Amino acid sequence: MNTSVLLIDDDVDALQALCMGIDREFAVLKATSYKDAIQLLNTQEVDIVVTDLKLKDGSGLQILNHVHENLPHVSVIVITAYGTVETAIQSIRSGAYDYLVKPFRLADLKRLLYRLSETQNLRKENNRLRQALQLEKRNLQFVTVSNRMKRIYSLAQQIAESRSTVLISGETGTGKDILANLIHYSSPRYQQPFIKIDCASIPENLLEAELFGYEKGAFTGAAGQKRGKVEMAHMGTVFLDEIGELAPFMQSKLLRFLQDGEFERLGSTQTLTVDVRVLAATNADLEKKVKEGTFRSDLFYRLNVIAINMPPLREHTEDIPFLIQSFIEKYNAINNKQIQSVDPQVVKQAQRYPWPGNIRELENMVERAVVLSREPVLSLMHFPGLAVGSESAEGSIGATVGMSLMEIEKLAVEKNLIYYNYDKNRVAQVLQTGLATLYRKIKEYQIQDH
Ligand SMILES: Nc1ncnc2c1ncn2[C@@H]1O[C@H](COP(=O)(O)OP(=O)(O)O)[C@@H](O)[C@H]1O
Numbered sequence: 186m187n188t189s190v191l192l193i194d195d196d197v198d199a200l201q202a203l204c205m206g207i208d209r210e211f212a213v214l215k216a217t218s219y220k221d222a223i224q225l226l227n228t229q230e231v232d233i234v235v236t237d238l239k240l241k242d243g244s245g246l247q248i249l250n251h252v253h254e255n256l257p258h259v260s261v262i263v264i265t266a267y268g269t270v271e272t273a274i275q276s277i278r279s280g281a282y283d284y285l286v287k288p289f290r291l292a293d294l295k296r297l298l299y300r301l302s303e304t305q306n307l308r309k310e311n312n313r314l315r316q317a318l319q320l321e322k323r324n325l326q327f328v329t330v331s332n333r334m335k336r337i338y339s340l341a342q343q344i345a346e347s348r349s350t351v352l353i354s355g356e357t358g359t360g361k362d363i364l365a366n367l368i369h370y371s372s373p374r375y376q377q378p379f380i381k382i383d384c385a386s387i388p389e390n391l392l393e394a395e396l397f398g399y400e401k402g403a404f405t406g407a408a409g410q411k412r413g414k415v416e417m418a419h420m421g422t423v424f425l426d427e428i429g430e431l432a433p434f435m436q437s438k439l440l441r442f443l444q445d446g447e448f449e450r451l452g453s454t455q456t457l458t459v460d461v462r463v464l465a466a467t468n469a470d471l472e473k474k475v476k477e478g479t480f481r482s483d484l485f486y487r488l489n490v491i492a493i494n495m496p497p498l499r500e501h502t503e504d505i506p507f508l509i510q511s512f513i514e515k516y517n518a519i520n521n522k523q524i525q526s527v528d529p530q531v532v533k534q535a536q537r538y539p540w541p542g543n544i545r546e547l548e549n550m551v552e553r554a555v556v557l558s559r560e561p562v563l564s565l566m567h568f569p570g571l572a573v574g575s576e577s578a579e580g581s582i583g584a585t586v587g588m589s590l591m592e593i594e595k596l597a598v599e600k601n602l603i604y605y606n607y608d609k610n611r612v613a614q615v616l617q618t619g620l621a622t623l624y625r626k627i628k629e630y631q632i633q634d635h
């Protein structure tokens with residue numbers, strides 16, 4: 186793995202020269218301003234930062250502080266002009282790895298970079314092993330062979346080290362929870378608490394107390410003081426599930442907390458601060474909610490620093506055989522069974538089925554099949570749900586005598602959309618109608634679209 190180095194200097198020529206000197210050995214990123222540098226740091230994988238102390242719109246010290254707070258695994262080397270060595274020393278005190286005084290030899294910089302890159306590689310290898318162990322301990326397996334999911338997996342590992350807020354979106358059962366776990370247990374906070382709060386399942390009026398805690402007598406029934414979930418998660422990670430369900434007043438409370446890390450327990454005026462990393466998940470389309478005015482746009486942007494979208498299972502069907510095998514093993518162990526494999530016919534049907542409940546639905550089906558089967562190989566008869574689904578996918582739209590034309594039309598649109606993976610061009614073609622008409626019908630019948 187190539188070590189990635191971010192070079193920061195507002196002198197474009199100097200920057201270019203440095204870049205050319207090291208870009209054979211390292212993956213080099215360049216920034217000519219404080220603003221660009223922060224932008225890159227927040228979006229790209231960086232191992233080492235080499236920054237000039239003086240920048241047009243900020244200073245190398247500010248970069249150092251940013252890195253120190255948000256990306257503690259990144260090492261910083263500062264470059265200083267002759268005469269400002271004092272500042273360089275100050276930067277070492279603030280956590281810089283080393284400094285170079287201009288003019289310096291390229292070989293000096295390279296020597297530092299090599300040494301740091303060795304440390305960084307060891308750290309990465311350590312992280313990988315530690316993470317595998319943590320996930321195994323918790324029985325969390327992320328099974329995938331698809332490129333799209335693999336990219337999500339490596340992105341999750343990469344951002345695990347930062348403090349940035351992550352918004353995970355996707356349909357139910359696509360793996361949002363497992364991904365949040367993965368991020369926490371791959372992060373430097375893995376030994377600290379990981380606390381999940383389901384915003385949809387806690388009644389609106391109790392959510393504030395649940396999140397931020399309360400003092401004795403804050404409301405009827407508050408018999409004693411109680412710490413909130415964010416307090417309990419101090420130094421760790423808070424995972425806010427179903428964030429799209431937050432009531433407006435909780436949205437503003439949360440926004441303040443995300444911006445300043447500050448909050449008060451209910452019934453108290455004392456402001457408390459904690460250090461937590463926030464992960465959020467939603468199966469709703471938050472951008473749409475923002476447009477409709479039911480979700481605050483400032484909160485959305487604050488949450489959406491890093492956005493990960495989990496694809497529905499019907500968009501990575503190549504994973505299905507591997508998921509099935511992994512679930513067979515899981516439920517063999519739990520139920521003390523010895524199922525060996527699955528009939529290829531099942532896999533074939535499963536890859537055609539639309540999986541509205543995604544991986545969770547697949548897992549449930551396999552669990553049921555493993556429990557019920559008396560044979561070592563699971564066959565279609567152990568997957569009744571699949572047979573029904575495939576029947577409609579195979580050709581029937583499920584209309585019956587007595588239905589109105591409109592109901593039948595709705596079914597025709599709906600089932601074809603599912604069957605053709607929401608490829609509207611294709612469906613319009615099959616139904617021999619125009620694309621505009623198809624969209625109108627989708628709207629008219631309030632059919633769920635993707
Ligand atoms: N990539 C995967 N490999 C193996 N199991 C998975 C994977 N993604 C999800 N699962 C399993 O599917 C179920 C649903 O996943 P979950 O993360 O709870 O989905 P969501 O939070 O999006 O509803 C869980 O039991 C989880 O362990």
Ligand SMILES: [Mg+2]
Pocket residue numbers: 358361362426
């Ligand atoms: Mg979930």
